Amino acid sequence: NFMLTQPHSVSESPGKTVTISCTRSSGSIASNYVQWYQQRPGSSPTTVIYEDNQRPSGVPDRFSGSIDSSSNSASLTISGLKTEDEADYYCQSYDSSNHRVFGGGTKLTVL
């Protein structure tokens, strides 16, 4: 099976842009969709990006997703940062057996 590796934490100022990476350890990042979940303290996760770059209804277009085959990674980019974006973010993909794999999570601090 493969692993998804995320930075433990990132921080940025309000109004700026931040990018969180998610690197796949083996196999192509492009072969299976990547999802991104936001989890605020004490709450259940919610989806901010699905199928690499799709936004569920209600998620602002400040959130965008992409994949980069050259680095075998996916990225979540949040522009125009707001204090309400402060949360943990998890990437997630799946393998050929439809087993789900989560990244370790990234704590975003908006300071």
Next chain:
Amino acid sequence: QVQLVQSGAEVKKPGASVKVSCKASGYTFTGYYMHWVRQAPGQGLEWMGWINPNSGGTNYAQKFQGRVTMTRDTSISTAYMELSRLRSDDTAVYYCARSRRYSGSYYDYWGQGTLVTVSS
């Protein structure tokens, strides 16, 4: 509106079993997979497996094979996750989450989570 409502917190002794329920409403229960994901205190998300409520078919993470059983009762639109031979490191919040029935589909709704504490 879609809702997944989970059962309340549990405290169990090591070696015991726990069964967590997830009652679905607002959609056709058999039309979506139900997954179980857990989160230990201060840790990340860990996928445990899924059940197809239509057929009862299951797919478990290798880590939990032999200890986890996922079932459903379609008459009351409820999914269950039972974990046996509990250890202290099973202390976690357990979530149910819904996905469409194609491979890799994302979770569009989550339950509120159930805290399971394993302590002697």
